[in-house]
Amino acid sequence: MASIKRKIHRSKKRLSFTDLVSTEPGSLAGRYMRRFWHPVHRAEDLMPGQAKPIQIMGERFTLYRGEGGAPHVVGFRCAHRGTQLSAGWVEGDCIRCMYHGWVFDESGQCIEQPAEEKSFAQKIRIPSCPTWEYLGLIFAYFGDGEPPPFPRYRHMEEEGVLEVLSTMEWPCNFFQRMDNNGDTAHVPFVHRGAYSSSSANRRSGIPQIAKEESPWGTTSYATFPAGWTNVFHLFMPNAYVFRNPSPDPDLPWEDRMQWDVPVDDEHSLEFRLRRSPLTGEAAGLFRQRRAALLAQEKTSVTALGDDVLAGKVRFQDLDKHFQDKIALVHTQDYVSQVGQGSIADRTQEHLGRSDLGIILFRKIWERELRALAEGRPLKKWLLPQEADIKFRLHDVQKKSSRER
Ligand code: FES
Numbered sequence: 295m296a297s298i299k300r301k302i303h304r305s306k307k308r309l310s311f312t313d314l315v316s317t318e319p320g321s322l323a324g325r326y327m328r329r330f331w332h333p334v335h336r337a338e339d340l341m342p343g344q345a346k347p348i349q350i351m352g353e354r355f356t357l358y359r360g361e362g363g364a365p366h367v368v369g370f371r372c373a374h375r376g377t378q379l380s381a382g383w384v385e386g387d388c389i390r391c392m393y394h395g396w397v398f399d400e401s402g403q404c405i406e407q408p409a410e411e412k413s414f415a416q417k418i419r420i421p422s423c424p425t426w427e428y429l430g431l432i433f434a435y436f437g438d439g440e441p442p443p444f445p446r447y448r449h450m451e452e453e454g455v456l457e458v459l460s461t462m463e464w465p466c467n468f469f470q471r472m473d474n475n476g477d478t479a480h481v482p483f484v485h486r487g488a489y490s491s492s493s494a495n496r497r498s499g500i501p502q503i504a505k506e507e508s509p510w511g512t513t514s515y516a517t518f519p520a521g522w523t524n525v526f527h528l529f530m531p532n533a534y535v536f537r538n539p540s541p542d543p544d545l546p547w548e549d550r551m552q553w554d555v556p557v558d559d560e561h562s563l564e565f566r567l568r569r570s571p572l573t574g575e576a577a578g579l580f581r582q583r584r585a586a587l588l589a590q591e592k593t594s595v596t597a598l599g600d601d602v603l604a605g606k607v608r609f610q611d612l613d614k615h616f617q618d619k620i621a622l623v624h625t626q627d628y629v630s631q632v633g634q635g636s637i638a639d640r641t642q643e644h645l646g647r648s649d650l651g652i653i654l655f656r657k658i659w660e661r662e663l664r665a666l667a668e669g670r671p672l673k674k675w676l677l678p679q680e681a682d683i684k685f686r687l688h689d690v691q692k693k694s695s696r697e698r
């Protein structure tokens with residue numbers, strides 16, 4: 295961070311870019327982000343009785359699933375002599391340290407100290423965070439006090455095939471990922487050739503970009519010369535939803551939802567979901583085909599993306615390495631965003647008209663952070679009423695079917 299701080303210009307009038315993108319404990323953006331729920335893990339990758347270390351916004355924790363199935367998040371280290379709790383045993387909804395057997399319940403309260411003659415367990419507590427399992431992901435709340443109500447995204451709960459496409463860690467700051475979401479001007483270049491020909495026709499050429507603040511965050515519109523309009527919704531602070539012409543030839547369209555969650559200031563986790571409108575036999579066949587396709591993949595987004603950045607593989611040859619179009623699109627994004635550096639130096643940017651969405655989002659972000667710093671009220675973000683979001687997503691869907 296020190297080198298980043300040197301590079302970033304601090305003006306008296308504006309918050310520095312460090313203030314905008316650092317979420318370490320005590321940082322301004324970190325205080326803001328800790329006011330919301332965040333996904334931390336794919337649900338199916340945590341078995342009952344299993345514990346894992348996790349790191350979110352520069353802090354390490356222990357994530358475990360109780361033997362009855364409920365997920366829990368408590369502090370990273372045992373309060374006795376500090377060994378890593380995730381190496382211990384899950385017992386019911388508690389976790390027992392593997393070093394001397396102290397036991398902590400899901401609230402972080404120590405309830406047992408086997409080697410102590412006179413237990414002082416009731417005086418010992420480690421941190422704990424509320425958790426919630428939803429849409430195939432485990433969420434946690436890292437702020438102080440009572441968490442806000444858990445947000446539900448009703449359109450993702452509708453009938454169809456719900457997949458967790460990615461829970462990948464990216465070696466770059468989360469704000470680069472946020473800048474990219476809704477930056478539709480990158481699509482004709484970064485993803486050239488990645489979509490099926492009908493999708494490509496709809497999304498070729500330079501789009502007209504519009505973006506507005508909404509009760510839930512922002513809504514962006516990118517209208518391509520062929521008439522297709524992509525609509526992106528940002529739910530503050532770090533969740534996106536959009537309906538896509540699918541790169542998968544079996545699907546007419548797909549609803550995507552994504553969160554970008556800081557691991558530390560130079561790494562972020564993406565949680566990417568897809569809901570596609572298939573039911574019954576078509577859904578079963580689709581799942582089988584996806585599983586077979588993924589089993590054939592011989593490389594990873596990270597490995598191939600890093601090879602492009604190291605000059606070992608040409609960007610335009612990426613499509614030769616993947617069976618799965620989604621992995622191809624993902625790798626193309628990886629190259630462009632990780633290629634900006636672990637924390638992009640915004641003082642060297644030259645933003646133009648096509649960047650107005652980025653400019654608006656940064657203004658909103660800075661406005662809220664400044665209010666937090668000065669103790670003024672923050673905007674209360676609301677999730678859209680079901681009718682709002684359905685209308686906007688269906689609008690795109692109708693256009694899509696007319697064009698097919
Ligand atoms: S370090 Fe955990 S019980 Fe001793």
Ligand SMILES: [Fe+2]
Binds near residue numbers: 480481484485627
């Ligand atoms: Fe992209």
